Amino acid sequence: MKPRGPILNRPVILLVEDEPLVRLVHVEILRDDRFWVVEAQDADEAFELMRTRPDIKVVVTDVDMPGSINGFEFARLVRQGWPGIGIVVTSGKMRPQPGDLPDGAIFVPKPTSAAQLTAHIRSFLGADMGPDQG
Structure with a gap:
């Protein structure tokens, strides 16, 4: 297992995925791109993390x-x-219908490349990405 490194100056991403193998792959993709990742397997667990x-x-x-x-x-x-x-x-498995996504959200069909996933995440971060992150 890779060292996790300091959280300082790393954007925190919450990954909500119930399939352990898919979650593991996405965590590795995000950590390789210098994000700090917290994980949840469902919405209830995710909301608890978001509150704290x-x-x-x-x-x-x-x-x-x-x-x-x-x-x-x-x-x-x-x-x-x-x-x-x-x-x-x-x-x-499914694509969003009109009204499914809130304003400003991005839909990414699976499977997706690591580069596509991280590019979409970075599009939200802007100035939060320091010069040593990317």
Whole structure:
């Protein structure tokens, strides 16, 4: 396992994915691109993290996950409660219909390349990406 390194000056990304293998791959992609990643397997766990981690800058969420709400509803609630957080919604099974995504959210179909995923995340960060990050 790779050393995690200091969190200082690294944007914090919340990854919400219920499939352990997919989550592991996405965590590695994001860490390789110098993001600090916190993980949740469903919306309930993600909301708990968001309430306790004001440093989260971007949420990456799958659509199809266990629990009472799916990723589209989770994304809408994130936009309402945390309007400054970037939102990337992913799915390999469904595409958003009109009204599914909140304003400003990005949909990324699976499978996606590491470069595409990180580019979408970086599009939300702007000035939060320091000169040594990227």
